[in-house]
Amino acid sequence: MPEPGTPHATTTLPPPSVNGSAPAPPPAPAAPRRRPMRTRISSARIALIVGIVALIVVLIFIIQNAHAVTISFMGAHLQVSLAVALLLAAIAGALIMAAAGTARITQLRQTMRRDRRKSAARNQPG
Secondary structure, three states, rough: OOOOOOOHHHHOOOOOOOOOEEEEEEOOOOOOOOOOOOOHHHHHHHHHHHHHHHHHHHHHHHHHOEEEEEEEEEEEEEEEEHHHHHHHHHHHHHHHHHHHHHHHHHHHHHHHEEEEEEHHHHOOOO
């Protein structure tokens, strides 16, 4: 029991020795680093900045590749600038990937809906 007037010790360290050779107390645990909060506006601002940088890169690409090329596709012959042709190809590829992703998400949603209906039918009394 501590003497009256002395603070109540709550540590698990041994008491200091008479000759002063007690172990040093462990360092205090470091406070966890807090990540800065991210808001919708800050995310939108970052996306806007990235979009502007991407637009600048695309404009430089178009300016540097302005010479005309002839494209033949399934009997059609077009003469467009190289940059426009490459951008159209990239956009077509992105649309195909978006369509494939949309089809997969739709398929997964239908599967989840079907499983939910089966589970609800099994859990109903009757």
